[in-house]
Amino acid sequence: MLSGAAVLVVLGLMIGSTTLDSLPVFFSQGISFLTGTNWDPGASRTEITGTYQAWVFIYGTLVTSLIAIVIALPVAVGIALFLTEVAGHRLARPLIYMVELLAAVPSVIYGLWGLHFFAPVILKPPANAVSDALGFIPIFAGPVISFNFFFAGVVLAIMIIPIITALVREVFTAVPDTDRQAGFALGATRWEVMRSIVVPRSRPGIIGATMLGLGRALGETIAVALLIGGGTAINFSIFQQGETIAAKIVNTFQESTPEGIDALIALGVTLFAMTIVINVAARLIVRRLGDVSGEAVA
Amino acid sequence: MKVNRTWVRTALPLAVVGAVVLGACSGGSPSGSGSAASAGTGSGLSADLLGAGATFPDPVYQEWIGGFVGTEPGVNITYEPIGSGGGVEQFIAQSTDFGGSDAFMKDDEITAAEQARGCSVLHIPTVFGAVAVAYNLSGVEGLTLNSDTLVKIFLGGITKWNDPAIAALNPGASLPDEDVIVAHRSDGSGTTSIFTTYLDHESADWSSQVGKGKEVSWPVGVGGQGNDGVSAAIAQNDGGIGYVELSYAIENGLSVASMVNADGNAIEPTLESTAAAADGITIPDDLRFNILDVGGDGYPIAGATWILAYTCGYDAAKADALKAFLTWSLENGDSIAESLLYAPIGDSLQARSLANVARINEGG
Numbered sequence: 001m002l003s004g005a006a007v008l009v010v011l012g013l014m015i016g017s018t019t020l021d022s023l024p025v026f027f028s029q030g031i032s033f034l035t036g037t038n039w040d041p042g043a044s045r046t047e048i049t050g051t052y053q054a055w056v057f058i059y060g061t062l063v064t065s066l067i068a069i070v071i072a073l074p075v076a077v078g079i080a081l082f083l084t085e086v087a088g089h090r091l092a093r094p095l096i097y098m099v100e101l102l103a104a105v106p107s108v109i110y111g112l113w114g115l116h117f118f119a120p121v122i123l124k125p126p127a128n129a130v131s132d133a134l135g136f137i138p139i140f141a142g143p144v145i146s147f148n149f150f151f152a153g154v155v156l157a158i159m160i161i162p163i164i165t166a167l168v169r170e171v172f173t174a175v176p177d178t179d180r181q182a183g184f185a186l187g188a189t190r191w192e193v194m195r196s197i198v199v200p201r202s203r204p205g206i207i208g209a210t211m212l213g214l215g216r217a218l219g220e221t222i223a224v225a226l227l228i229g230g231g232t233a234i235n236f237s238i239f240q241q242g243e244t245i246a247a248k249i250v251n252t253f254q255e256s257t258p259e260g261i262d263a264l265i266a267l268g269v270t271l272f273a274m275t276i277v278i279n280v281a282a283r284l285i286v287r288r289l290g291d292v293s294g295e296a297v298a
Numbered sequence: 299m300k301v302n303r304t305w306v307r308t309a310l311p312l313a314v315v316g317a318v319v320l321g322a323c324s325g326g327s328p329s330g331s332g333s334a335a336s337a338g339t340g341s342g343l344s345a346d347l348l349g350a351g352a353t354f355p356d357p358v359y360q361e362w363i364g365g366f367v368g369t370e371p372g373v374n375i376t377y378e379p380i381g382s383g384g385g386v387e388q389f390i391a392q393s394t395d396f397g398g399s400d401a402f403m404k405d406d407e408i409t410a411a412e413q414a415r416g417c418s419v420l421h422i423p424t425v426f427g428a429v430a431v432a433y434n435l436s437g438v439e440g441l442t443l444n445s446d447t448l449v450k451i452f453l454g455g456i457t458k459w460n461d462p463a464i465a466a467l468n469p470g471a472s473l474p475d476e477d478v479i480v481a482h483r484s485d486g487s488g489t490t491s492i493f494t495t496y497l498d499h500e501s502a503d504w505s506s507q508v509g510k511g512k513e514v515s516w517p518v519g520v521g522g523q524g525n526d527g528v529s530a531a532i533a534q535n536d537g538g539i540g541y542v543e544l545s546y547a548i549e550n551g552l553s554v555a556s557m558v559n560a561d562g563n564a565i566e567p568t569l570e571s572t573a574a575a576a577d578g579i580t581i582p583d584d585l586r587f588n589i590l591d592v593g594g595d596g597y598p599i600a601g602a603t604w605i606l607a608y609t610c611g612y613d614a615a616k617a618d619a620l621k622a623f624l625t626w627s628l629e630n631g632d633s634i635a636e637s638l639l640y641a642p643i644g645d646s647l648q649a650r651s652l653a654n655v656a657r658i659n660e661g662g
Contacts (some may be wrong), residue, residue, distance in 0.1 A: 040515050045406055115527065120534045143477065145520045146534035147527075228532075230484020230521015241520040243484070251523060252355075254381035255486030255512040 015272070022266030024048050025259075033266065034058065036235060037259045039248075041260040052263040054270060059234055060149065060242035061271065064215040064224060067153025067238060068160055073210055075157070076164035083165075084172040085194050096169075103162035110155050111126070111226035117225060119151040131239050141237040147229030149261075150238040155223055160213035167212060171205030172198055204286045210283035218275055221246040341626040344372035349482025351377075351385020351398025353426055354488050354568035355603045356545070359398065361634045369626070373619045382488055383512070389606050390414060395616060399604035400427075400488025401512075402586035417661045419608035420654045421585040422624060425629075426641040428544040428572040428600040429493045432552040434519035434532045435459060435474065440566075442467045444558035445598070451478055451539060452497065453507060454518035459537055467558070474537075481540030483529035486512040492601035493541045499590045541599075545639030546570060561593035571597035572641035585650060602643065607654075609643030617659035624655045 020106025026033060028048040043049070064183065079099060083092045127150060131142035175198050183193040199206070229241025249264045256264060328398050330594060349359075356379035363375045380388070382399040389397030390411040402421055403411070411419050418466045427517075433441060433446065438459075443451075447463045448625050450456040457464060460473040483490045498510035520535075522528040525546040532538035532552070544567050556564040564573045575596035581587045585604075592598040612620065628651055632642040643651065 027466070038515060040509075041511070041513060041524045043404060047408060115530055120530075124534075143479075145479070146531050146538075147520050147522065225484070225525050226527060228484075228521075230482070230516075230519075230523070232517075243521070247484075251485035252513050253486075255383045255488070257383060258387065260383075 011033065018265050018269050018272075020263050022269050025052055025263045025266040027297040034270070039232070041252075041257060041263060043257045043259070044108065045258045048259050048262070050259060050263070052266065054245070054267055056234055057233065057243050057245045057248045057267060058270065058274070060228065060231070061218055061244040061246070061274070063238065063242065064150050064153045064228065064244055065214055067149060068156035068217040069210060069214055071154060071157035072161045072164055072213060073206075076209075076213075077168055077206065078117055078163050079161070079165045080172055081198070083169055085190065085198060099162050099165050102158065103166075107159060107220060107223040108226075110159055111223035112153065114155040114223065115147075115226045118155065123151055123154060125241055130224055131237075137240050138236045142239060144239040145229060145241050147227050147241055148237075148239050149228070149235075149242050152224045152227040152229075152242075152244075153238070155227055156217045156220055159220060159223065160216050164209045165207035165214040168202070168206055171202040171209070174205075175201050178272060201294055204289045207282060207289065208286050211279060214278060214282075215275055218278070219271065221250045225250050245274075300447065301407050323435060324530050330518055333629075342372060343370050343615070343619045343622055345374070345615040347373065347375045347395045347616060347620055347623065349375070349377045349385075349396040349398060349605070350380050350388050350394045351486060351606075352382040352400045353379040354400050355398060355640065358425060358631070358635050358640050363623070363640065365630070365634060366623050366626045368620065370619070373623065375619075375623060381486075383486070386606070395607075395612070396620060398603070399606060400601065400603045401491055402604055403606065405494075406464055409633040415611050417608055417609050420607045420609060420657055422607065422651050422654050423602040423604040423643050423647060424584055424605055424627070424651070425635050426572050426576065426589070426600055426602055426643055427488075427492065428567050428575070428597055428641065429489055429541050430544045430547040430552070430554040430567040431539065431557065431599070432529065432532050432542050432547050432554050433539040434535065435476070435537060438468075438473065439553065441471070441553070441555040441652070442558065442564045443555045445497070446559075449497055449501040449504050452480055452482075452516075452519070453503065456481075467564075470653050476537040479526050479531075479535040479538045480519030481535075481538055482514075482516050482519045483513075483520055483528055483541075485523050487524075488512065488601070488603070489525070489541065489543050490514065495588055495598060495601070496590065496599045499588075542567075544641075548639050551571055557598050558600040559593055559596055560591045563593075563595065564606075565595065565597045567597045567599075569639065569641045571595060573644055576602075576644060576647060581647065581650070585654060600641075607658045609657055610659060612659045614659075621655055621658050625652060625656075628652055628655065 025048055026191050029052050032053050035055055037056050038051050038053050055228045083095060086155060087095065089126040131140050131144050134140040135142045179197050179201065180193050185198045224244050225247035228243055231241035231243050235242055245267050249267055253261060253264050338420055356377065359377045363377060363387060367373055367375060377398065382401055385397045385399050386403055386407055388394045390407060392414060403419060408419050412479060444467060447456060447467060450463065457478055459476045459478055465473055491510065494510040494514050497504045508517065514540060520531050522531040525542045528540045528542050529550060532540045556566045558564050575589050575592045577596060578593050579587065579589060589600045589602065607620065628648055635642050
C-alpha cells in the first residue's frame with residue numbers, strides 16, 4: 001500500500017516537473033514541435049531562442065522499434081514454441097538460460113559490439129545485397145550507410161528477444177495439456193497443434209509480450225545512439241541514418257545549453273506520451289481479443 | 299584495436315583519480331614536500347578543490363593533478379569531466395571552485411556569473427587542441443584540402459572524390475570516381491564546435507545554411523558517437539571523410555588531410571603545427587579567443603580550452619592551492635601535455651595565462 005503510493009508520488013513528480021520544464025518549449029514551438037524537422041538549439045540561459053522540431057526523432061524512434069518488433073516477434077515465438085512444445089527438459093533448460101543471458105548483457109556492450117563487429121561484418125553484406133536487388137523500392141534504397149535504421153533495429157531486436165521469449169513461453173505453458181491432447185487425438189501433427197491450438201489460444205499474451213518488448217525498444221538509448229547514425233533529416237530508406245528520441249537526448253544533453261536541456265526534456269515528455277499511447281492501445285487490443293477467444297490474459 | 303585504445307583513454311583518468319584518492323588516504327608521506335623548486339610549492343598547502351567541465355582536456359588535467367599533488371600532498375583536487383556546458387553552469391552556480399570549458403563563456407553567462415559572485419570571471423587557457431580531417435580512400439596518401447572544398451564536401455556540393463576542386467589541390471594524386479561519404483559527430487562536442495567555427499568563419503554559405511556550435515543541423519552525412527564512432531564511420535565506408543580530435547587521429551594512425559591555411563601553405567595537422575596556429579593571432583585582454591585566419595606554419599582548425607576561475611570569494615587556503623596548482627601546471631605541464639598529444643599554448647600566451655592565475659582571489 002505504502003510502496004504503491006510511493007510509486008504514484010514519484011511518477012507524479014516526474015510527470016509534473018518534466019512537463020513544467022518543457023512547457024516553454026512546447027508553447028514557443030506549437031504543433032511544429034511534433035511535425036517539423038529542424039532542430040537548431042539556441043544558447044540562451046533564460047528564454048527559448050532556438051528551433052526545436054522533433055519529427056525526425058519521433059520518426060526514427062517508430063521506425064527502429066518497428067524493425068525490431070518485426071524481427072524479434074517471429075524469432076521469439078519460434079524459440080518459445082521450440083522450448084515448450086518440441087525440446088525436452090534436458091535441452092530446454094540450458095537454452096532458457098542462454099536466452100535469459102542475452103537479457104543480462106548491458107546495452108552499451110550491444111552497442112560497441114554492433115559498432116565494431118556485428119554491423120560492419122555480419123549485417124552489412126546482406127544489407128548491400130538487399131539494397132542492390134531491391135533498391136528500386138524506396139525503403140531499401142542504397143547506398144547502405146555504415147550506421148542506419150536497420151542495424152539499430154536488428155540490435156534492438158536481439159535485445160528484446162529475451163523479454164518476449166520469456167513472456168510468450170509462460171503463456172504457452174499455460175495452455176492446458178488437455179487441449180493439446182485433444183488435438184493429437186483428432187490426428188493433428190505436432191505442427192498443427194502448435195499452429196491451431198497453442199498459438200491462437202495464446203494470442204492476447206503474445207500481443208502483451210510484444211508491447212512490453214516494444215516499450216523497451218522505444219526507450220533503448222545507448223546501443224541505438226551508437227548505431228543509428230545521428231541523422232538530421234527524414235530518410236525513407238532503412239539503410240540510411242536517422243535518430244531516435246532517446247539517442248538524441250543521450251547524445252546531446254551533456255553539452256547542452258540551459259534552453260537546450262529544456263528542449264531535451266520536452267523530447268522526453270514526448271517519448272513518455274508515445275509509450276503511454278502504445279500501452280493503452282495494447283490494452284485495448286488485448287481486451288478485444290480476449291473477449292473474442294473467451295478469456296482475458298495479460 | 300580501436301575499442302581497446304578508447305577504453306584505455308577512458309580508463310586512464312579513472313586510474314589516475316584512483317591513485318589520487320589512494321595517495322590522499324595514505325597522505326602525509328613527506329617525499330614530495332620541498333622537492334619542487336618552482337612556484338613556491340611544497341609549502342604545506344592544505345585545501346580541497348573541486349572542478350568540473352570539459353571532457354576534452356580531462357586526461358591532461360588528471361595527470362597535472364596527479365603531478366601537482368605529488369609535490370603538495372596536503373592538497374586534494376578533483377576534476378569531474380561532465381562536459382563544457384555543465385562545467386560552465388556549475389561554475390556560474392558556484393558549486394565548483396573552478397570550471398573547465400572548450401568554449402569561452404558568452405557575455406550573458408559572464409554577466410550571470412559576475413552578478414552572482416560579485417567580481418570578475420577569469421579565463422585561463424591551458425592547452426590547444428586541433429581537429430583533423432580524416433579520410434578513407436585507398437591509394438591516396440597525403441590528401442590536401444582547403445576551406446572551400448571542405449565546406450562544399452560538408453554541404454553536399456562535392457559528391458565524388460574526383461571532383462575538379464579536389465583534383466586541383468592534389469595534382470598527381472589518382473582520385474577515384476567514388477562517392478564522398480561524410481561522417482560527423484552525433485553527440486554535442488567541443489570538437490564539432492572548433493570545426494564548425496572554422497567553416498563558419500571561412501564561408502558565408504556555411505554560416506547561412508548551417509552555422510556553428512556544439513551541435514549543428516548537418517545537411518549531409520552520417521553521425522557517429524564520439525571520436526570512436528566517427529572514425530568507425532570513416533573506416534567502414536570507402537570514400538569516407540570526417541573530423542576527429544587530432545590526438546585521436548594520431549593515436550589510431552588515421553589518414554589525415556593537410557589543410558591550406560590563410561597564407562596558402564598546406565599544413566599537416568601535428569602538435570607542432572597546432573602550437574604554431576596561435577602564433578600570428580591577436581588575443582584580447584580577457585583571453586577569450588577563437589583561433590582563426592591561421593597563417594605561417596600553423597594548422598588552421600584549432601582551438602583552446604580554458605580553466606575558469608573568479609577574482610574573489612575563495613578562502614585563502616583554497617585560493618593559494620588553486621593558484622599553486624595552475625601555476626605548476628602551466629609551468630611544468632608541457633611535457634605531460636605533449637605526451638598525451640595536447641599542444642602546449644606557447645610562451646607568450648603562457649605568460650598571459652599566468653598573469654590571470656595571479657589575479658585569482660585578488661579581491662579577497
